Amino acid sequence: MENNTAQAAVAAGAQRKTSRLGTFARKLKQQRVLVFMSIPFVIWLFIFKYVPIWGWTIAFQDFKPALGFWDQTWIGFDHFKFLFGDERFLRVLRNTLVMSGINLVFGFLTAITLALLLNEIRRVAFKRVVQTVSYLPHFISWVVAASIIQTTLSPDGIINQVLVWLGFIDKGNEILFLGIPHQFWTIFGASSIWKDLGWNTIVYLAAMTTIDPAQYEAAEIDGAGRFKKMFYITLPGIKAVVIVLLIMNIGYLMESGFEPQYLLGNGLNVDYSENIDIFVLKYGINQSNFSLSIAAGMFKTVVSFILLFAANNLAKRMGESRLF
Amino acid sequence: MASGSVKAAKRYKIKKSTGDHIFDICNYTFMILLMIVTLYPFLNVLAVSFNQAQDTIKGGIYLVPRIWTLDNYAYIFREATIFHASFISVLRTVVGTVLTVFCSAMVAYTLTKQEYVLRKFVTIAFILTMYFNGGLIPTFLLMRDLNLIGSFWVYIWPGLIGVFNLIIIRSFIEGLPESILESGKIDGAGEFRTFVSIVLPLTTPVLATVALFSGVFQWNQWFDVFLYNSSDIDLSTLQYELQKILQNSNTTNSSGSISGMISGMSGAQSSVTPLSVRATMTIVASVPIIMVYPFLQKYFVKGMMVGGVKG
Numbered sequence A: 001m002e003n004n005t006a007q008a009a010v011a012a013g014a015q016r017k018t019s020r021l022g023t024f025a026r027k028l029k030q031q032r033v034l035v036f037m038s039i040p041f042v043i044w045l046f047i048f049k050y051v052p053i054w055g056w057t058i059a060f061q062d063f064k065p066a067l068g069f070w071d072q073t074w075i076g077f078d079h080f081k082f083l084f085g086d087e088r089f090l091r092v093l094r095n096t097l098v099m100s101g102i103n104l105v106f107g108f109l110t111a112i113t114l115a116l117l118l119n120e121i122r123r124v125a126f127k128r129v130v131q132t133v134s135y136l137p138h139f140i141s142w143v144v145a146a147s148i149i150q151t152t153l154s155p156d157g158i159i160n161q162v163l164v165w166l167g168f169i170d171k172g173n174e175i176l177f178l179g180i181p182h183q184f185w186t187i188f189g190a191s192s193i194w195k196d197l198g199w200n201t202i203v204y205l206a207a208m209t210t211i212d213p214a215q216y217e218a219a220e221i222d223g224a225g226r227f228k229k230m231f232y233i234t235l236p237g238i239k240a241v242v243i244v245l246l247i248m249n250i251g252y253l254m255e256s257g258f259e260p261q262y263l264l265g266n267g268l269n270v271d272y273s274e275n276i277d278i279f280v281l282k283y284g285i286n287q288s289n290f291s292l293s294i295a296a297g298m299f300k301t302v303v304s305f306i307l308l309f310a311a312n313n314l315a316k317r318m319g320e321s322r323l324f
Numbered sequence B: 001m002a003s004g005s006v007k008a009a010k011r012y013k014i015k016k017s018t019g020d021h022i023f024d025i026c027n028y029t030f031m032i033l034l035m036i037v038t039l040y041p042f043l044n045v046l047a048v049s050f051n052q053a054q055d056t057i058k059g060g061i062y063l064v065p066r067i068w069t070l071d072n073y074a075y076i077f078r079e080a081t082i083f084h085a086s087f088i089s090v091l092r093t094v095v096g097t098v099l100t101v102f103c104s105a106m107v108a109y110t111l112t113k114q115e116y117v118l119r120k121f122v123t124i125a126f127i128l129t130m131y132f133n134g135g136l137i138p139t140f141l142l143m144r145d146l147n148l149i150g151s152f153w154v155y156i157w158p159g160l161i162g163v164f165n166l167i168i169i170r171s172f173i174e175g176l177p178e179s180i181l182e183s184g185k186i187d188g189a190g191e192f193r194t195f196v197s198i199v200l201p202l203t204t205p206v207l208a209t210v211a212l213f214s215g216v217f218q219w220n221q222w223f224d225v226f227l228y229n230s231s232d233i234d235l236s237t238l239q240y241e242l243q244k245i246l247q248n249s250n251t252t253n254s255s256g257s258i259s260g261m262i263s264g265m266s267g268a269q270s271s272v273t274p275l276s277v278r279a280t281m282t283i284v285a286s287v288p289i290i291m292v293y294p295f296l297q298k299y300f301v302k303g304m305m306v307g308g309v310k311g
Helices: A002-030 A032-060 A078-085 A087-119 A124-139 A142-153 A158-166 A181-209 A213-221 A226-250 A259-264 A276-286 A290-323 B002-015 B018-049 B053-057 B071-078 B080-111 B119-128 B136-145 B163-174 B178-186 B191-202 B204-220 B223-229 B238-252 B274-310
Strands: none
Touching (some): A002 A032, A032 A290, A032 B119, A032 B136, A078 A290, A087 A181, A087 B018, A124 A181, A124 B274, A142 A158, A142 A181, A142 A259, A142 B018, A142 B204, A142 B238, A142 B274, A158 B018, A181 A226, A181 A259, A181 B018, A181 B274, A213 A226, A226 A290, A226 B018, A276 A290, A276 B136, B018 B274, B071 B080, B071 B274, B080 B119, B080 B238, B136 B223, B178 B191, B191 B204, B223 B238, B238 B274
């Protein structure tokens, strides 16, 4: 008796399962056009974005390109241990963190300041011209930007000319800026700001348009001036966007960029310009030391993943708290 | 009501204090300075590109060429390598942009179909890739295994669909009135027909944004050329040729010397110098984009707003 009911239950469960599978299959058949429109790209995604993860196994091997996967020698965490004892890797890690820190802090401060100032301009045509011009450097490649920056910083470039003209340096004593190692971070920060300052204001300006004009009017009646309105209405009005973007950007702390460092870096400033991405490139492609290179890249990705995940969750929670 | 606000505005103008005026003057001055700092380096390079090469070495070229010439441009367009590289740049920009726009829009459209059974699966598969990537070397090894090294398609396949593009197209389609999308169904059009003849024409503003981003990405890329096709001169692009010149002037470290790069270029002529060639190529490599982006400003600003909020 008991046995029977149990069997019936199992049979019913199985039937329910098949019927659910049946509905799924039927729906899938019904929606086959949608499937054909999307699944080829999921296969593309799998090949180009997921398969490379398999390459991480190489970080745990003493990789020999000539051998097959099963013939490799597995050495565990040796490459990672080597990395963290390697003075060069530690320096590269420092450069990565410092440069992304520079980007984060100064990128934010300058963009918010410019957005605030742009917001104060009442002549719409003038404002639009400034905005269009300020987006320009964002659209050119880093190769073009590096070429322009090199020209500007060269001994007969405009910066040296201005310094001579102002009397800070003598003619003939022009400075080779890219040849001074510790100046690289300054040059990197200034270049990055020059390139993306205008672009980064877009989000803040958009947030400012959502502020209710009645707030400004009310403040005016209370006798608030320009600065008071900026500090007590505009800034609090974009606070939520600023916080969310700040948190998201902390998720990209390991991403200090690759192109500016690679293109502006040279033998003289290498101690300050080389970051993890360049380290990976030099070991992997130039020296074909795949294992060590992948270990460094994997370390970067894993730390990034944790940071991004935490940042995203935090941002989401902040976003929710904004609702209450 | 309207007259009230005008009155308020008038009163505001009258009440404008001297502090306000000083602030305005400072603010406008600052904006003009900002524009100068942004534009001067471009205009300087532009002036150098139109100035006679030997004369440039003497220095002192700022905003206007001293001795006008088109020799620098004539030189680079006579150079077969650079001419071919420009062709590849244009080709990858056109092919890459068309494919990216069409494929991204198609996937994004399927993701707006609430009843689509695989919607969640496809969404998560794409979103996850925002959090990690295989990294440089594993990707390089994959391209090698796929036989894409030494091929034009290595420029197209890896960047075909970006998650950011998917997000902005999807939210744009979701904002369209339901009734228009339904009208196709009543006429008996299938999903694909609906997508091509109804959704694509209606989404042009967001597709223009995606096309701009994708076009700029393709046109500006040099790293994939360097990584995968550096030994194949037939697949070189303008940006990569410029990068090679830049790298050369980096190592020789003397912007004025004719050694190094010119000797590396065929048909060396004494009328050009590396400095002038670099300036001219910098202009050629950036002008197409500078001509296009201001006209799409209204679209990409909107796209960034959506992406900034949802992404």
